[in-house]
Amino acid sequence: MEKIITNSQEKVINKWSPRVLLTRISPLNSGWKGAVIALTLVTLCIYLVQTYYYLGSRGIMDYFTGSVLFLVAILFGTGVIAALLRFAKKMPSRYVWFMLASFCILLLSFLGPLPLTMLLILFIIISSSLLGALLNRFIKGAYQESGKWIKITSGAGAAGTFIVLCVLGTWLIKEGSSEFVVPYPLQTIKTAEHYQMTVDNPAEPGTFDVKSITYSSAPTYRKDLEGEGRLTTETVDGSAFVGNWTSSRTNTFGFGPEAMPLNGMVWYPEGDGPFPLVLIVHGNHLATDNSDPGYAYLGELLASRGYILVSIDENFLNSSPYDELFIFNRLKDENRARGWLLLEHLKTWEEWTSTEGNPFYNKVDMQNIALIGHSRGGEAITTAAAYNELTTYPDDAKIKFDYHFNIRSIISIAGTDMQYKPGGQPIELHNVNYLALHGSHDMDVNSFMGANQYYRTQIMKDSDFFKSYVHIYGANHGQFNTEWGRHDSVGVGNMLFNNAELLLGEEQLQAGEVLISSFLEATLKKNDQYRMVFKDLGYASEWLPETMYISNYWDGDTTMISSYEEDYDPGTTTLSGGGLEGEAFKTWKEDKVKMELTDGQYSAAFLEWDNTDGSSTPTYEVILPDSGVESSELSTLVFSMANNDADHHKKEKTEALVDLTVSVEDENGNVSRLRLSHVSPLLPMFEGVLAKRPFGFFQTIKEPVFQNFAFDMTDFIEGNSDLIPERISKISFVFDQTTKGSILIKDIGIRNELALNLNW
Structure with a gap:
C-alpha cells in the first residue's frame, strides 16, 4: 500500500533535512562574516606565537603537530557548545562557535591576573568582531544605499575601534609605563659609620x-x-x-x-x-x-x-x-x-x-x-x-x-x-642555617612563601646556626636565573605584567651574589664578619644595589622572651613567668599573620594606635619573669616588627616611616630610652604592582614582612649610666613618635653571643 505523506509532515521532514540544516547555519551576512575573519586572524596570530613559546624548542614537527591537535580539540569542543546555544538565535552559530574557540585560546594564552585577563579577552573579542563586521560591510557595499548619518557613524565606529585596538596593542607591547622608584633605599636608611666592613665584597x-x-x-x-x-x-x-x-x-x-x-x-x-x-x-x-x-x-x-x-x-x-x-x-x-x-x-x-x-x-x-x-x-x-x-x-x-x-x-x-x-x-627544619630571598614584584610566587619556612626552622639554643630572610623591593621571580630573565609568565601572558618597575637584571643578580656569597662564607667557612650582613643589612650597603630591603634574623645565641606561638593569651610570654601589658591601643591582640595569598602560618601581636585625640600615649610592655633573663652590657635586645598599615601609600612620605620609643628598665627603676630610628625606622609595607598600570589594582601584592631590630645594651647604658643591664625587668615600646598606625611585633629576645673575631 502506498505511503501517504501529508503537507505538514513534509514540512517537518524538510525542516530537519541535512540540506536545510547546513543552509541554516552556513550563510553569514557580510558583517558577521567579517567578524569571524577578523577575530580568527587576531586569535590565530596570538595562538601561533603562544604555542611557539610552549612547543617551539621541540622542533618544527612537534610544534606543528601540537598546535594543530590542540586547535582541533578547541574547535570541536566549542563547536559542540555553539550548537547547544543555537536555540537562542541571537547570533549565527558559526560566529558563536568561533567566538567560544577564541575565548578558550585567549584564556590559555593570557595567563595573568584573572580579572584583567577576562576584561582583556572580552575587549579583544568585541572590538575585533565589531571592526571586522564594519569593514566587511564596507567592502561588500552594504552602506552604498544608506543615509549620510549611517555612513559617518559606521565609519567613525570602525576608525575608533581600530584606534583603540592599536592603543591596546601598544599597551601590550610596552614593558610598562612607570619608572622604577625607590622611596627608602638601604643606603639612606643605614648611614652609620660603624657599618664599614673590612672584608672584601663577597660578590x-x-x-x-x-x-x-x-x-x-x-x-x-x-x-x-x-x-x-x-x-x-x-x-x-x-x-x-x-x-x-x-x-x-x-x-x-x-x-x-x-x-x-x-x-x-x-x-x-x-x-x-x-x-x-x-x-x-x-x-x-x-x-x-x-x-x-x-x-x-x-x-x-x-x-x-x-x-x-x-x-x-x-x-x-x-x-x-x-x-x-x-x-x-x-x-x-x-x-x-x-x-x-x-x-x-x-x-x-x-x-x-x-x-x-x-x-x-x-x-x-x-x-x-x-x-x-x-x-x-x-x-x-x-x-x-x-x-x-x-x-x-x-x-x-x-x-x-x-x-x-x-x-x-x-x-x-x-x-x-x-x-x-x-x-x-x-x-619543619632543625639546626640548619636557612636563608630565604624573595622579591616584592615576584609575578610567579606572588606571596613571600619563604617566610613560612623561616618560622618553621628551629634553631636550638647555644648552637652556631642562624636563619635569615631578605625581602628585596623591585626584584621579580626570574632574574635570579639568567635563562628565565625579566618575564615571569609564559609567552603573550607576560604582556599583562608590569616589567617596567623591576630592578635591572644585573642589579638583581648583584643582590643575589652578595647575599648568597655572604651566607655561604658565614655558614660553611664560618667567617663571622659576613654573618653581620644578616644581623644588619647596613653592613652590606656598599655592596648591594640601591633599593629597599626588609630582613630578619635569629640565631642560637638568643633567648626567646616572646614568640607569640605558645598560646592564644595576649598577656603571656613564651618565657615562663613573664607578662605582656598594653595600654591605650585601638587594637591589641594576638593572631595569625595573614599574607596576601597564603593562610597564616605564624603568630604575632597586632597593635594599632591613634594619638590624634591627645589621650594617653599607647604603651606595650614586656614584663620579664622574677628570675630575670641573662643579660650584660654586651647583650643585645632584639625583636622584629612589620608595618601592617596598608594605607601608607595614601600618606605623605614623612608619615610612611614609623618611629617609636624603645626603653629598658632595671629592678631599681632606672630607665633608658632610645628611638626605634636609632637602628632604623620601620619601613612601610612593600607594594608590588604586578599588573600593568592603569590596571595595577587587578594584582597588587602588599603584605606584612617582619624587619629585625637589634639594640646594643651599651647604647642604653650610654643613655643612662645608672642602668644595671644584669637586672633588666621591663622592656617597653612607647608609640609617641608617629601619630597613628598599625604594626605587628614578634620574636622579642635577648642575645648573648660570644665575642666575634671581627677586625674592624
Missing part, C-alpha cells in the same frame, strides 16, 4: 682559577652536557616519587621514571681542596628549555671563592605542555622527586671524593654542604633536608632512607611552600 671574584666540567647518566638526552672530560653517572629509580608519567614524556626524554638521570654542570676551583660543596637546583619552567645553565654566574663566582658549585638538571620534571596535553594530563607529585634527587646527587659526590683516580678525589668537603633552590627548587631543598634526617620514605615506609649528609645550609630563592607535605605535615 667580587676570589683568588682561585675556575674550571668546569659536566656529568650525566648515559645515554643522555642532554647533548650540551657531553663536553670533553664528562663524568658518567648511574640512573636512579624515581618511580615511587612521581605519578602520571606519560608515554609521551618517555618518548620526549628517552627514559621513564624508573631511570631518572643524574646530570649536573660543575664549576670548581683549581687547587687541592677540600672545598665546600654547593648544589643549586632550578624550579618549574618549560621542560624543553633547560634552566640549569642559568646559574653559571653563581658557579663562576663561588668557584673563584673556593666552593664547588653544581647546577642540577631536573628539567625532565618540569611542565611539558606537549606531553601533558597542555594542562589536562600533568605530571603529579614531582616535588617529592625534586628533593630526593638532590640526595642521590650527594651520594654520587660522596663516592667521587673517596675514589682514587676521580678528578674530585679528596677535593670535596662533605662536612660542609649547602643546598640552593629557586622557585619549586626552594621547596625541593627543604624536602631534601627533611628526607636527609629520615630512615624511611613518609609516603611509602617500605622504601628505606639512609642519607644523613652534613647539610649545614640551605638557601631558598623565591621558593614555593607546602606544595608537598610529608605525611600531610608542613616541613
